[in-house]
Amino acid sequence: MVELIKDGKRVDGRDFEELRKIKIEVNPIPNANGSALFSFGNTIAIAAVYGPRSLYPKFLQEKEETLVRVRYNMAPFSTETRKNPGIDRRSIEISKVIKNAIENSIFSEEYPRTVIDCYAEVLSGDGSTRVTSLNALSISLALAGIKMKDLIAACTAGRIGDKIIVDLNQLEDNYGDCDISFAMLLNTNEIVLLQLDGEIKKDEFLYALKVLKEKCKIIREEQERKIKEYFEKNA
Amino acid sequence: MLKGKIVVPGEKVENEIKENIYFRNGEKYSQIVGLIEEKKDIITPLNFTYLPKVGDKVIGIIEEIEASGWFVNINAPHFAFLPLAEALNEFVDVFRTDLSKFFNIGEIIYAKIINIIGNxxxxxxxxxxxxxxxxxVIIKTLPSKVPRIIGKNASMLKILQEKTNCKIIVGNNGLIWVKGEKIDKVYEAIKLIEKESHLSGLTEKVAKLLENG
Known part of the structure; x- marks a missing residue:
């Protein structure tokens, strides 16, 4: 068993409710309509958004709204032991939950019969990869000029013993008692992603949600700051 | 340099703003990343995908010939339709005429968007x-850079045309049509504008680049 809490600190020396360092790079992929690199400490995800663009074959088109296609993938070199490349059960599931989150954040009816292709590639995985991908995609969507309700802020929380922690790394994800993936639109107060693995009491869960909301605020501010900074320099 | 305030999706905007916003609890919020210029009541998108607007003048490529008109690729998610009545002044009997003799697939037109139904x-x-x-030839650029390529009172476009002796038409959709001998020079200049569109003194720089060649 790994000792996850030592002298009131977590394995990487963080406090219980402390995020890892956020790093954002805007538009690293010139070919995409919008792209971003987002990282929480050692977890790095790069995302690109193409579209809205025309969609063929025609039977795939939605009459009144746009189709969102998401591909979440982990690079073979992203984890400690080599990950078998390609699509697997896990990446299909994560692509789906990210897709649902994006579909509920954009104004889909503005782009009928089109497709928005979203790609998220995890370059380095150290826990919380799905929320990191979602944060990168949020910035990419905004840069692609797609109409959305709000920037999507995503974060994870978990439980070790009786302590609630945020932004889990790989060790805490593997050996912790519970982990929650969470994403929300702060403006409309809508939760667009909520997954829970493990066991947690009701009052602990409600407390975790409260902490997550606070942390999402920080993440959203960071996204906003970077986007504005980019356009002040490059527009 | 940008003059105005940059907004991101979900950011609260003032009441006068009319476009690219949504309502929630009686307040207005921005839908897009855009720029609110002083004394203007719209959010100008800073995006890179072209979405057509009525009144835009665009460069298009004929994509398909239909019974009563043509489908035109205008660098947007959907093809535009050019009806017969909006293309020709003469009467054409559509049953007996081959429409490809007016516009054939692959030919380029300069057109104005007159109507958009349901996006x-x-x-x-x-x-x-x-x-x-x-x-x-057609040179593709970002729609958001088009205003800089035209310049204030078309100053940049004038320089490009005078110094290279090329005929240049810029479409709002980010496609630029160029005809002449020094097309490569025009291309170089456009790439320079794209790269340094936010810096001042761009007009002089472009003029210098074109003179050297």
Missing amino acids: RIIQVSIKEEGAKLEDG
């Missing part, structure tokens, strides 16, 4: 302004 049926016209463009 996807786009009608263009070449009657008032616009024409069929013979020969020449």
Whole structure:
């Protein structure tokens, strides 16, 4: 068993409710309509958004709204032991939950019969990869000029013993008692992603949600700051 | 340099703003990343995908010939439709005429967007302004850079045309049609504008670049 809490600190020396360092790079992929690199400490995800663009074959088109296609993938070199490349059960599931989150954040009816292709590639995985991908995609969507309700802020929380922690790394994800993936639109107060693995009491869960909301605020501010900074320099 | 305030999706905006916003609890919020210029009541998108607007003048490529008109690729998610009545002044019997003798697939036109229905049926016209463009090449750029390529009072465009002796038409959709001998120079200049669009003194820089060649 790994000792996850030592002298009131977590394995990487963080406090219980402390995020890892956020790093954002805007538009690293010139070919995409919008792209971003987002990282929480050692977890790095790069995302690109193409579209809205025309969609063929025609039977795939939605009459009144746009189709969102998401591909979440982990690079073979992203984890400690080599990950078998390609699509697997896990990446299909994560692509789906990210897709649902994006579909509920954009104004889909503005782009009928089109497709928005979203790609998220995890370059380095150290826990919380799905929320990191979602944060990168949020910035990419905004840069692609797609109409959305709000920037999507995503974060994870978990439980070790009786302590609630945020932004889990790989060790805490593997050996912790519970982990929650969470994403929300702060403006409309809508939760667009909520997954829970493990066991947690009701009052602990409600407390975790409260902490997550606070942390999402920080993440959203960071996204906003970077986007504005980019356009002040490059527009 | 940007003059104004940059907003991101979900950011609260003031009441006068009319476009690209949504309502929630009686307040207005921005839908897009955009720029609110002083004393203006719209959010100008800073995006890179072209979405057609009525009144835009665009460069298009004929994509398909239909019974009563043509489908035109205008660098947007949907093809635009050029009806017969908006293309020609003469009477054409559609049952007996091959429409490809007026516009054939692959030919380039300069057209004005006259109508958009439900965000996807786009009608263009070449009657008032616009024409069929013979020969020449198309250079693709970002729609958000088009204002800089035209310049204040078309100053940049004038320089480009004078110094290279090329005929240049810029479409709002980010396609630029160029005809002449020094097309490579025009291309170079456009790439320079794209790269340094936010810096001042760009007009002089472009003039210098064109003179050297």
